[in-house]
Amino acid sequence: MQIEFLGTGAGSPSKQRNVSSLALKLLEERKAIWLFDVGEATQHQILRTTIRPRKIEKIFITHLHGDHIFGLPGLLSSRSFQGGDEPLTIYGPKGIKEYVQVALRVSESRLSYPLKFVELTDDGEIFRDATFTVSAKRLDHKIACFGYRIEEHDHPGELQVEKLQALGVPAGPVYGQLKAGQTVTLPDGRTLDGHDFIGAPQKGRIVTILGDTRKTKAALTLAAHADVLVHESTFAKNEARLAHNYYHSTSAQAAQVAKQAQVGQLLLNHISARYVGKAATQLAYQVREIFPATRVVKDFEEIDIPLK
Amino acid sequence: MQIEFLGTGAGSPSKQRNVSSLALKLLEERKAIWLFDVGEATQHQILRTTIRPRKIEKIFITHLHGDHIFGLPGLLSSRSFQGGDEPLTIYGPKGIKEYVQVALRVSESRLSYPLKFVELTDDGEIFRDATFTVSAKRLDHKIACFGYRIEEHDHPGELQVEKLQALGVPAGPVYGQLKAGQTVTLPDGRTLDGHDFIGAPQKGRIVTILGDTRKTKAALTLAAHADVLVHESTFAKNEARLAHNYYHSTSAQAAQVAKQAQVGQLLLNHISARYVGKAATQLAYQVREIFPATRVVKDFEEIDIPLK
Numbered sequence A, B: 001m002q003i004e005f006l007g008t009g010a011g012s013p014s015k016q017r018n019v020s021s022l023a024l025k026l027l028e029e030r031k032a033i034w035l036f037d038v039g040e041a042t043q044h045q046i047l048r049t050t051i052r053p054r055k056i057e058k059i060f061i062t063h064l065h066g067d068h069i070f071g072l073p074g075l076l077s078s079r080s081f082q083g084g085d086e087p088l089t090i091y092g093p094k095g096i097k098e099y100v101q102v103a104l105r106v107s108e109s110r111l112s113y114p115l116k117f118v119e120l121t122d123d124g125e126i127f128r129d130a131t132f133t134v135s136a137k138r139l140d141h142k143i144a145c146f147g148y149r150i151e152e153h154d155h156p157g158e159l160q161v162e163k164l165q166a167l168g169v170p171a172g173p174v175y176g177q178l179k180a181g182q183t184v185t186l187p188d189g190r191t192l193d194g195h196d197f198i199g200a201p202q203k204g205r206i207v208t209i210l211g212d213t214r215k216t217k218a219a220l221t222l223a224a225h226a227d228v229l230v231h232e233s234t235f236a237k238n239e240a241r242l243a244h245n246y247y248h249s250t251s252a253q254a255a256q257v258a259k260q261a262q263v264g265q266l267l268l269n270h271i272s273a274r275y276v277g278k279a280a281t282q283l284a285y286q287v288r289e290i291f292p293a294t295r296v297v298k299d300f301e302e303i304d305i306p307l308k
């Protein structure tokens, strides 16, 4: 599991940073890529990575501001042009469906794959399968905006084969029963409880990806104990007033959320073009007294999220 | 007057060529830039040029395929963000207004300037002022597609001041009357015809910019005696069958149009990603026996169009 940042800027593209998009790479976990926001030229950024558009299984849109959605019709068309045929689901605030459908209809684009929309109106779980659960919660932006919490389910413990062999239990169907946690009586009369032969489960990872927002309680719930929190930092530490007026956060506010939610790592994105070079890196240094594991990410930066 | 190519590829962006857009730079003529088509990431390409979005006065869309329009909402938003306040007019086939308006409404983008739409349904003149006339004609593409002919009006001849001075005619209001072509009686009784004192007018330039099309008669009318013809060349010389099936042209068909229309120069764009490097340059070499002044253009190439 990795996050690859495709656009880490705010508002308009600059030479340094494209507008918002990031890829949550779940290639080992589910042979798939999930995108979060698709600003204009996201498909152009993807051309410079190893990501194959046909692998994109889900797209989560935080909100409908142009710098978060204007790359969507082009990406969807190119995925089709490149022969993608697997279904794709787009999650996002009400309006995302109309926007995409009008763009595809007017341009007479016919997609080679089924496209599904899940428009969000309330907080709650929006997806669950055998390995992942995703929930969304409304943030505090000028326009409806959702943050996403992606929870990998715990990996069940492995069967401790060496321990069974040491006890002279021969391999066979009994191994499967023990692994399933059943109690088994062996031909020689011994009774074994599967739970005694299963290692500790491995905790699933939690990734929280927020959209544009003022500091808000919902962010804490979404980010609680996350391995990684991706949080906007449109403004610097001392610009709380500006941040409030424009419905955004400062780097300090992001760090406070990270601290209170006890996350593992805080990644700052949605960096305004007014912070270039060192001034951008400073956004993180300035708040390490609040939350040490903070960094400002760049376009094309890839962050690995290992199992603990 | 120059043409700067912003995207010369077909269908999807590649590392070599972005999707369609070009700028007709009329900075000397009217302190303005006219864009033709706005594929995705046109605003990103513009970041790498000297073009200032606020100078864009008119946008002409040939047709609504995604590779020609998906950059429009982003460009319009950024022009506003950068403080553009001059009106902007968009010309294009029916549907362009709905597409742009839905994108701006859904993203809650409020523009800082008046935006006007002229939706084209018939062939004919679509703009005329003191210095330029633009006419449009329907081409033969799968979707409604227009080609544009931009005619600069002739520059009237200069008043031949030396000739008047040699005749001892003193400077004064009479110079203006003569320049306007009037017949004037001087205080000393002499009668002068303004036409005798005005140099030859300078021919205005003609630029023809076609959208995607099969070979069609309309192209000839639009291109007649143009200084520059910009013509798509999605397919190579020998691919007439493919070109027909996909509603496109070969480089040979473009060259035939250039020859018959007796244009000054043929610029081939809308180059498929299957032709890279030498294979792309070849598209022009292969047809120079039909029309010698042919070249394949690249992204960021600028072509000067001098007065004759």
Ligand SMILES: [Zn+2]
Residues within 6 Å of the ligand: A063, A065, A141, A212
């Ligand atoms: Zn926003």
Ligand SMILES: [Zn+2]
Residues within 6 Å of the ligand: B063, B065, B141, B212
């Ligand atoms: Zn087309």
